[in-house]
Amino acid sequence: MATVRAIHQSLIPVDTNRLEKESLKAYFLDAWNLNERLFDAIQDDEAFYLSPDPLRNPLIFYFGHTAAFYINKLVVSGLFSEGIDAEFEHILAKGVDPDLPQNLDVRDVWPTVSQIGHYREQVKSRVLSVIDTMENYISVDSKNPYWALLMGIEHDRIHFETSSVLIRQLDAHYLKRPEGWEYAPMNISNPQENWIESKGGTVRLGKEEPDAWFGWDNEYGTKRHTVAPFEATKDLITNAEYLAFFAAGYADKRYWSEDGWNWKERTNTTHPKFWVNAETGFLYRAMFDIIEMPMDWPAEVNAFEAEAYCNWKGSGARLLTEAEFNLIANMNQRAEPIHEESINLNVRYGSPTPVGYCADSKSPFNDLYGNVWDWLGTEHAPLDGFQAHSYYEDFSAPYMDSDHLMMAGGSWITTGTGASKYYRLWFRPYFYQHAGFRLARTL
Template structure:
């Protein structure tokens, strides 16, 4: 138990009601969140296994062990609840994970054995310091109720719910570790294999036409992530869906029918994944054929698909031998089931855990008209719930006795009929496993981000992420809430299952299916634009909606053409004038010229100009098309924009001094600089998110320069958002050239105290 800074526990507490809670309740919830996460890692037999990569597209487990503590510190710094860091090296190294763009992405450099991670003892020491710090913050910070998203306490709640998200992340990764490297911790209890009644036919249950409204009220007294807020109301046509999640027993029929060998059952993307992964059955099924594993780094050659009589046990609460009455012994012996820490005889009545591609292939195999439910239909299946205006008791996670396999009641799935159905006749609408739905992930109407975590959801509003709903057995806190909306790429593994659905009208053209599909083009640096696929029958009428990520909507070919003209079509463009003034400001205010960062570098003109004055320049841009153009120009490649005009870079630029990065926020890797120039506040989704860290990336005796074209960002407005360590020393209006003749830029200069 060397990694514990608290107490081993697998019992999850109810979240605090933010309208009535006390400091003691918040403190208990924090301790419980922290302890649960650390206790999960007791399942590793040796500290050396923290440095293994159980999934080739994720980082070693040491990252996730440290990451949650680091996020507390980073968010508390942004909120102003703390003013000094604990360990900047850790708070940079463990700040950001990886988000693979596809199932065949190359491994991140931090996954390999050559990357130097700190010793577990150092991470434990760091976690202990963070634990003590947060307890002190809770004690010392005045608590004003209700706690809302405008309260500094929101940062504390964000850290706790983020830690609980990682219960799910880390548990999936540990479940993919070689079985020889894990052990079941004391107190971990798997669910029963069978319920009192056997699971028989998975019949289709009919739901009538229903009006539903999605979205969490902003005044609901619990923490919520940005994508939960806003509102969408729609009419859901009648449909049918399976009363149970699809079981392992049902999915076996698909496997035995050659489902993984039949290209016609899969989407184009799904079949490419099958071939790449060489998949023959679900990820957590185990056979004895040495199937290809998804592990990474030095585990890349490992196969989960090996077992003998000694490695499979029925003494862990699953009583696997009882299944022989329902499934022939010969069939049962083919597949076992990997749980968190054991390989056991298959639990045929448990839900099949698969990714979106596998779920869609099963639907196609079932026959014409079968599909996954859509988000609005999932809300119909939940039946009547107390109105949100009733407060916390209207949310399942706040109920004293939760009628679902949620909140860590068990350390695994359970039979699909163990818990009672909703009044509409559907089982496991909440809990057991998450459920894939057809909708692309997107914000609801009125979506806006929170400055503490501006890019929590919005980068996933790209048409490449599908929503998952309902929570799993290990979902706690916000993740187990009725309002929870999460999403993953379609190849992603989670404790996630599915049920099948179908519409009741034969003429699908008459059905307005309330599935929300993102139709905004998203440019991915290094890949270009990839079409957003809608994996539904073409006859369905679905809702094609814009991404609610403002950056994706801004980052168009038209925008690129326009900015290239504005930046390079005029000698004294906005970017050129502002960058040149930065050089004179440094001279006037005696600021060093070793390093500058330009936030909002667009197609690079400002960063190119800064290279005349600074030894090192970092150009940061959110938009893929814009940063791609900057990189091409830096490398000497040719760019032609409107009316066939060519861009020719000035020979006075020091191109080798410049580094361009696409970033959606200001991570710690940006470090601090003599000059911080920011020019894109007019086009970011949450300006405050870009302003609150300016003081920390400005060196002592350095300066921040904020420039805007519309005059909106004047000294008075900026002062509200900037840290007190930045003092405004000058404000001026300066002319620049653009296509309309002459414009006026508002520039404010802020010195670090």
């Protein structure tokens, strides 16, 4: 088992059944400082007004969005009677999820970096004042106004990860890797495709309230699945394995779904997002730098690219379903994986790790939690009994459709309750995250 070295190991979520003020304050500041450290890596204010992904706002929006979210939700919950800056709390209120770049409504004028920085300091002070004046050791459930504060902290952590994906797409000359931010070892192993059988069984999705941790609305409810026997690869697909597909079939329309090929042609995509074409072959775009290709790290691709690889492999290869993932990930009724020091979650490294490097003592499969997200072949859908939370009614409900696929397990940069075994994440199939995949097939 590998010993994982922390670069800024984030704090674990607070206990909502007995909320201790100092722990809550530390957890808030930890989330806040993660984002500060990330955006501090941008060395030129000009870069804040770039959109590294054409389907997302400029980076200046995300620098201010998480701060405005705290204020807006604390007003909705009644903990604040008014906000700080009505204009900021309007223009920074809501993110975007267009299907095409031309459907993105982008502002022409944004606040300056210093203005957003000043606003963030005001918000930080206001949030700390809420924590200082609350009672100690209270129980907070989803109906309690302080749920909005927990919601703000976890939302902050979600955007720490999603903003990191955008910043990773900036030209590297705009960035300086933060001191102490270390990438994992690479090219130290040559993992081979190894399939493990599962007899199937019954799996229950969903969490119940009360629970010791905050949860998003799409995590609550329940759904039982009877899973047929299947098998899946022990490891995530590596860059080396995906390179073989790239050479043999990435440009071949036969292996792509109709939607996938249309996306590839429309965007003129010729290789995975984080591969960098060079005269000597592909290099790799890490968080802040271009480095040699880590052949034994997982291939980070979107769902269309993952499905194309499955089709190339043939023999019924496909992505795991949500039910299958949960069956093999929780087969021993495991505790929350964020407590397991061997797993590459929670910014224990500043990058992915070689597949299987952080071996999972709870499962014969590697990297079910941490390293990179596992794309799933399941559409984002509600669990039975789902109810949108009144503080954030459009968090998940608008995205429960055939346009959004799920992913599971978290990545190296997933923190907070995003690293929970109950967390249910979704994205459009052509969107990039720190996400890869493993193969599955029905027996």
